[in-house]
Amino acid sequence: MGVMGAAVGTLIARGVEFLFCAIYLLKYEKTLKYKAAGLLRLPGRGLFGEFRRLGMPAIISDSLLALAASVISIILGHMGKEIVSAYAIVTVMDRMATVAIQGATSAAGVVIGQTVGRGEFKRAQTEGWTFLILSAIIGVIGGVLVLILGEWSIGLYEIEPSTVDITVSMMEASAIIVFFQAIQSALSKGILRGGGDTKFLMVADIIFQWLASIPLGALAGLVLDLPPALVLVALRVDFIIKSVWLVFRLKSGKWIHRAKKMGDD
Numbered sequence: 001m002g003v004m005g006a007a008v009g010t011l012i013a014r015g016v017e018f019l020f021c022a023i024y025l026l027k028y029e030k031t032l033k034y035k036a037a038g039l040l041r042l043p044g045r046g047l048f049g050e051f052r053r054l055g056m057p058a059i060i061s062d063s064l065l066a067l068a069a070s071v072i073s074i075i076l077g078h079m080g081k082e083i084v085s086a087y088a089i090v091t092v093m094d095r096m097a098t099v100a101i102q103g104a105t106s107a108a109g110v111v112i113g114q115t116v117g118r119g120e121f122k123r124a125q126t127e128g129w130t131f132l133i134l135s136a137i138i139g140v141i142g143g144v145l146v147l148i149l150g151e152w153s154i155g156l157y158e159i160e161p162s163t164v165d166i167t168v169s170m171m172e173a174s175a176i177i178v179f180f181q182a183i184q185s186a187l188s189k190g191i192l193r194g195g196g197d198t199k200f201l202m203v204a205d206i207i208f209q210w211l212a213s214i215p216l217g218a219l220a221g222l223v224l225d226l227p228p229a230l231v232l233v234a235l236r237v238d239f240i241i242k243s244v245w246l247v248f249r250l251k252s253g254k255w256i257h258r259a260k261k262m263g264d265d
Contacts, residue, residue, distance in 0.1 A: 054257065057198035061205045068209045072217065072235050079221050083228050085159055086167035090174050090232075093150050094181075097142035101182040104134055108190030116195050121256050128191045128250050132183070135190075139182030146175040166228050173229040180239040187246040196257030200249065208238035208245075 025034045076083050108131040115124040150171035154164055188201050217235035220226040226234075249255055 054196050054198050057202035058193060061198070061202040064202075064205050064209060068214060071214055075214075075218050075221055075235065076231075079228070079231070082160070082163045082166055085163050086170050086228065087232075089154060089157060089159075089167050090150075090170045093146055093153055093171065094174055094178065096149075097145045097178050098181060098185070101135060101138045101142065101185055104131065104138060105185050105190035107131075108135075108186055109194035112191055112194035113196075116256055116258055119258065121253075124195060124256060125250075125253060128195070128255075131186055131191050132247070132250065135182045135186030136179075139179035142178040142182060143175040146171060146178055150175065169227065169229040170232050173232045177233065177236045177239060180243040181236070184239050184242040184246060187250060188242060192246060192249060192255045195255045197249070197255035200255065204242060204245065205238075208241050212241060213238040 025032070026036060073084075073087075076087050108127075112124050112127050112131070115127055151168055154167050154171070159167070188204070192201055213235055216237055217231060220234040221228075221231040
C-alpha cells in the first residue's frame with residue numbers, strides 16, 4: 001500500500017466510524033437526544049463554566065499524553081533503528097493486551113459519572129474500588145498474554161537477530177508495565193475522571209510524565225545508554241507512580257466533584 005495508501009485507508013476508516021456514530025446519535029440514541037440543530041447553538045454561561053471547570057483539564061491532560069507519546073518516539077528514535085523496530089512490535093502487542101482495560105476504563109467513567117450525578121457518593125466510592133479490582137485482574141491477564149504471545153508474535157516479522165533480542169527484552173518489560181498501565185488507566189481515565197477530578201489528574205500527568213518519565217527515559221537511553229528494557233521502564237515510570245498515588249486519592253474520597261445543574265449557584 002505504501003505510505004499514501006495507509007494514510008488514505010486510515011482516513012476512510014475514521015470517516016466510516018464518524019458516520020456510524022453520527023447516525024446512531026441522531027437517529028437511535030434516546031437518552032442524550034442529540035439534534036443536528038444543537039450544533040449551531042452556543043452553550044449558556046453556566047454550561048460553558050462547567051465545561052471549563054471539568055472538561056478543559058481533561059483535554060489538556062490528553063493533549064499532553066499525545067505529545068508525550070511523540071517525545072518517547074523521538075527518544076527511542078535517537079537510540080537506533082533496531083530500538084524503533086522493537087518498540088513498534090511491542091506497541092502492537094501492548095495494544096492487543098490492553099483492549100479490555102480500555103473498555104473497562106470507559107465503562108468506569110460512564111457508570112461512576114452517572115452515580116455521582118445522582119448524588120450517590122458512597123455508592124460511587126464502592127464502584128470505584130470495584131473497578132480498581134477489576135482493572136488489576138485485567139492487568140494481570142494482560143501481562144500474562146504479553147509473556148505468552150509476545151515472543152510468538154515476534155516470529156511474524158522479518159527482523160535481524162539483534163533486533164529479536166532487543167524485542168524480547170522489551171516485551172518482558174512491557175509485560176510488567178501492562179499491569180500498572182491497567183490500574184492507572186482505570187483510575188485516571190475512568191474512575192477519578194468520572195468523578196470529576198480532572199484538574200487533579202491534569203496536574204498528576206504534568207508532574208509524572210514531564211518531570212519523571214520523559215527526563216528519566218532521556219537520561220537512561222541517551223546519556224547512560226542503558227539496556228532498552230530499562231529505558232522502556234523509565235519511560236513508563238509514570239504508570240507505576242500513578243498506580244500507587246491515585247489509589248490513595250481514591251481512598252481519600254476527595255475525587256468526587258459533582259457537576260452543577262444549570263441554574264444552581
